[in-house]
Amino acid sequence: NLNDLAIQIAIVRPGPIVGGAINTYVRRRELLRNNPNYSIPYAHPILKEILGETLGVIVFQDQVLQVCRYLAGFSDGEADNLRRSMSRKRSKESIESYWDVFRNGCESKNIDESIAQKIFQQIIAFSGFGFPKSHAVAFSLLAYQSVWLRHYYSTEYYVALFNNQPMGFYSLDALSRDAQRQGVQILLPNINLSQTKCIPENTDLRIGLSLVKDWGIETAIMVIAEREKYGPFKSLSEFLRRMPESLSRKAIENLILVGGFENFGLTRRELLWQLGLWLGPKKNSGHRSIRNKQIQTELQLVEPDSTITFPEITATEQMVMEYRILHFSSGFHP
Known part of the structure; x- marks a missing residue:
């Protein structure tokens, strides 16, 4: 009671x-x-x-x-x-x-x-x-409500917690582990599926673009508005042509490293290689986009050769990148 x-x-x-x-x-x-x-x-x-x-x-x-x-x-x-x-x-x-x-x-x-x-x-x-007892009773009511929501509406409960960070005692990593124990899978950000903030996706939790390091709320809103107006992004090069100028190269790399473009059929290393071809050396690209014509699209480069293969990212590497960029890991943990 x-x-x-x-x-x-x-x-x-x-x-x-x-x-x-x-x-x-x-x-x-x-x-x-x-x-x-x-x-x-x-x-x-x-x-x-x-x-x-x-x-x-x-x-x-x-x-x-x-x-x-x-x-x-x-x-x-x-x-x-x-x-x-x-x-x-x-x-x-x-x-x-x-x-x-x-x-x-x-x-x-x-x-x-x-x-x-x-x-x-x-x-x-x-x-x-x-x-004081009054304080403890107030906390106990909140604890009861939280446990009830956690049991009956697990996905929505964790979405709300993720979207209201920083708050409370527990880190995003602790919350993600608890969510997985409750059967709620944490789905990594996806350029064509994620919203600005986290959302329920069936019984799972889809991470929002704004949680990715070096992405801001406003930039995420602009990317999603572009997607909703002109349709999903079909390739990395198309995304680069359509992205807002405020989106930095580092932000794109971070989204690649946590799997945000994997629906294009390429591995994370392949996508990073393509990004280097499209944007050129880091020292020249800065925060500018393809539409600023600083990069190699002026050579009318076709999609990079898909026959070049790169080693897959290991589970440990994926975990390290997710912790660095998202501050939690969606799956593997030693």
Whole structure:
């Protein structure tokens, strides 16, 4: 349920981890599953009302304040000051300064100092950051929605994540691996099939042109507009004649290296060789296109000799190029 998710999210924050909450909570949860009559041990009976939902361990920041108020008699003002201390730099030292107040408050309720010390150590752990319950519940709702979408609409879910990078904790590589584990194949950019951004393609994810290194959103939009207006590109030379002037040679090479022109029936090395014939030496071509007449088309060169063969790119080479150009690999990984 939502409360379980909130606990799972909050318990992996540094505060509960340092406080030793994880192993204790998991062990008690397992004991309860095996024996519904298992009685949770509490350091003091007052803690049952405060820590009942988290099986006797401090998980939420709110619980720290409740423990201080009900167990040690903190005033609302003292509890709020403690809350502020937990969000500051060097908060461990600030929280430790409350020990005397906490110990004296517990003593007034006949709570043994050793028990007070044990509980206070959990409080000190929250100087390493912990979630308030409201925050954890908000995260748990988002986690539930994300898992639901990931399960029932996997392709659309990953397309949305890819198109909204950078965001969150996970890299594109981590997301692509997770997508493949869910049965969503990552299709490399294709000059005749890709859009500006990633799109669903049946149950797979097609990478957008704008994700290719040295391609920009505006350039990708112009290339796609050209394709939609005059039809698909049929060869590399035709693409070079029709491409926008803002598209650099390096951008074309990058798209070749990640398989963006392989539907023309040539390998990546063959396409790179053709590109060199069409554009000439790199030092002369810069960012200009064929229509600028800087290159060898003035010689009325026909399509390059297709009888010349080049060795295939190995899986390792493909992986390295994809990581360099796309920041993830669509398939092979050692």
